[in-house]
Amino acid sequence: MPKILSVKQLYAADTATVKKNDISFIDLMEHVGTLCFQWIHDRLQGDPITIQIFCGTGNNGGDGLVIARHLKQYGYNVKTHIINCGNDRSEVFLKNYDRLKEIGVWAEMITCESELPAVSENDMVVDAIFGLGLSRKPENLIKKVIEHINGSNAFVLSIDFPSGLYAEKSVTDTVSVVKAYHTLTFQTPKLAFLLPENRYYTKTWEVLDIGLDAEYIYNAKTDNYLLYKQDIKPMYRFREKFSHKGEFGHAVIIGGSYGKMGAVTLSTKAAISIGSGLVTAHIPQCGYQIIQTSVPEIMVEVDAENEMQKFDININATVIGIGVGMGTHIETVKGFTEFLNKNKVPLVLDADALNIISKNKELLKLVPENSVLTPHPKEFERLVGKWKNDYDKLKKLRSLSKKHKIIIVLKGAYSAIAHEGALFFNSTGNPALSTAGSGDVLTGIITGLIAQNYHPFEAAKMGVYLHGKTSELAMKTKVYETFIASDIIDYLSSAIMDLLMKEPKVVPQKEAESKNDKKAKPDEGTEMYI
Template sequence: MQTLLTSVQMREADEFTIINKPIASIDLMEKAARAFVQCFLRDEFDTQKSIAIFCGKGNNGGDGLAIAHLLFSNGYFNIKVYIVNFSSKQSADFTINLQRLEESRCKKVIINHAADLKGIKSDIIIDAILGSGLNKPLAGAYAELASLINKSRKKVYAVDVPTGFFAEGKLPNDYNGVKAFKTICFQRPKINFFMPESAEATLQFEVVEIGLDEDFIVKQSTDFYLVEEIDVKKILKPRKLFSHKGTYGHALIIAGNTNTMGAALLASMACLYTGAGLTTACIPQSGLIALNTTLPEVMALPRDEYTRIEDQSKYQAIAIGPGLGISTENEHLLESLIVANQSLIIDADGLNLLAERRDLLAKLPHYSILTPHMKEFDRLFGDHDSWWDRLQTASAQAKRLKIVIVLKNQFTFICSAEGKVYINPTGNPAMAQGGMGDVLTGVIAAFVAQGYPSLDTAILGCFVHGQTGDELAKNQIVVTASQVASGISTTIQKLL
């Protein structure tokens, strides 16, 4: 797992590296600039394009000056550097790099007021005005300058963080900073890059290594971790010789209704392809033909208004919710499962039933897994006006209730019973299709049935679900839920 740090912790990592590597701060800045330029050149290899580089007078601006010098050395001769002179202070490394720039033939313009900027004619803008550490929106000349840059409608690359963007903490509803096409950030992504609100500040981001001390970073105290493929490979267990269907557990999927059998089929299909030894779908009588025709490997437990699961212990995993419907009978069924004190996977209408019976929340069996999207989460735990606040609530509630909350998002947040947040990096917009949540429920149920602990299950489920979609999206603009469900097995095999 990659430890994700706050802006203060990243500055401490800078300082530790400078002292202990040892390396002069100006040389570390040069390494960062080189890493930025290497990444930039992969995207923008046309040396005929003109580039405007806006540099504040702190270390972020010092990075920008070093980037200007390196781009000039790489044949980008049509560069104009704008020195943003809105403060009397300037960092020592900025001063050194400014002197180096003076010795080159780069054009330099000093902006004392935002109004000094009459227009931006360059093809590309590099934003190196202000770095991380901000905790309030831009004001005054900085806000005016950011507005002018945005109005220019040029392609913007931000250095480490877009000017005006908060690296962590609650993001304002009305973002007024620089809006970047891409942010090239150093050593670690900013925590807030994983929040949906960050789309206002940067359409994409890429992380480059700059040589900070990794041992120091890994040892820092944090509640945020980024899941990596190597972590998933360590958790996954290969299927062994002489194993049989009983080895891989029995999963029960309680899902579907008269008009929503698709949800039950998708969840059951995903459970089947993720490797549960046995899968039983508890579905309405009306869905039996669809189930037997589509998934003959899946057993059926017909559900009516009097259904109760008589022997829960025969199932190693029980998932409830996809397409279930809201009714008094289903509420009683959910309550009977909860009081039996066996960990559950609860999604969709199972969560909506919980929202109507919040008294059942405190009775949830420990290490149950809830998989809400934003609206389902807010129905359960109250309205939130930012993803940062929503995530704080999710983390606190997971710890309080000793459960795992999978808060679905472009980058899904997996909140553990210990209060830690694991961010899943896989998945893509091509997967924005109905039924994807049903598939994830089935995947998670299969891993639980196979004996994986709840947190490992959630990490595995989210990663393989998203990675399957990523592979499919390489060749198509839209990925369907049934494609993901049937592709899960291939993804797992590749990871193994």
């Protein structure tokens, strides 16, 4: 599972790599800079645009100089600038400065504002000012350079980090951070890229495998992970020939109120669609016909006329998903409290179930261990109060989940799943999911997975992953705006199929050519897992 390592661990990984391979740091930097150059060259293919490389005087700047040298040697139109960041210059920066001179290139020094180079919106900017080593907010001349880059409208590629963005703490001066289009970050994903407060500093990012010591990374301890397909795929359970619906559990969804029956409709439909053997909706009477007609596959139990009051469930439920569209009517609050006092079944709590608990935090003690809570940020704020910044928010998330031995899915662009003090960030999804009812569908998916005996922690990870994946797969025929919550359900099959597909084999060019010129087809290696 891809680990998100700390700055300290990344520096230690450098050291371990250099030692183990008996190479020098300059060799490692050459390798890293060459990979970045290759990334650019693969895309530009010799395009004569102007590439402006801004370098600091640490190792991030050193990477920039390696990139500059290779681009120059390939005939690109490169302008290299060094910003005077103080008296200290890293040893490998200086070595690469000399290497650049050896091929006849003199980098321009920027020592004052009047020396800022003109940058056109047609240029490409490579930002190699600061990376992991940012120790304080950029000020004075460096701030001016960053503002200058941001004001240029050029395509900005940041190396390792958008300069000015800290790896592990919040930015205090939002204008002194480079706003990159893309960031090539090294070896592991970075926590900073997953936080909404940093959304403007890089539109996209990717991890470049720079070959740091695998053993060190394997043994490194962390509480932060990013979930990918390879983490979810092994969880999937195939159905056997003689299986029957009784083996796949009975999910109950409780919720709905007058005017909000769509939420339960979506949740129950999602629960049956993800494979729960049986699904029952426990809803107010006003929703009876609506839900029976909309989802004929499920059963219905009714409560009071217009809102939930009695919570009198007469079913042997495997799991109960509760709260969607439920409202917070005084009688609902009363009934829900009594329900929690009696209930022993694992729960998935969402929406108004969370809003009611937020008003009476004592109720959290009644939530069974390993239940799953799925708040969006506003619901989470109601539960834990305001946070100072996103790092503080994550601290609150870990601590609430640990204290009550529950699993919390804090929803967002990179939904974070908290379990036993660790955070697992989801990598799938896109803004198509920013649509009414998409959280209700998630509740149904997770409830339906738990019904099938997936451990709630597994159900949360798999549910969030598949939910997000539907929105990606749908973009072949839809756009963000036209994708609605029901589409998530419609695309669940595709998301599961995608999970079971083997990744296409990437055949290295030379290998492919040497095999009697038998070219690898683009989809070669794509086959079902079974």
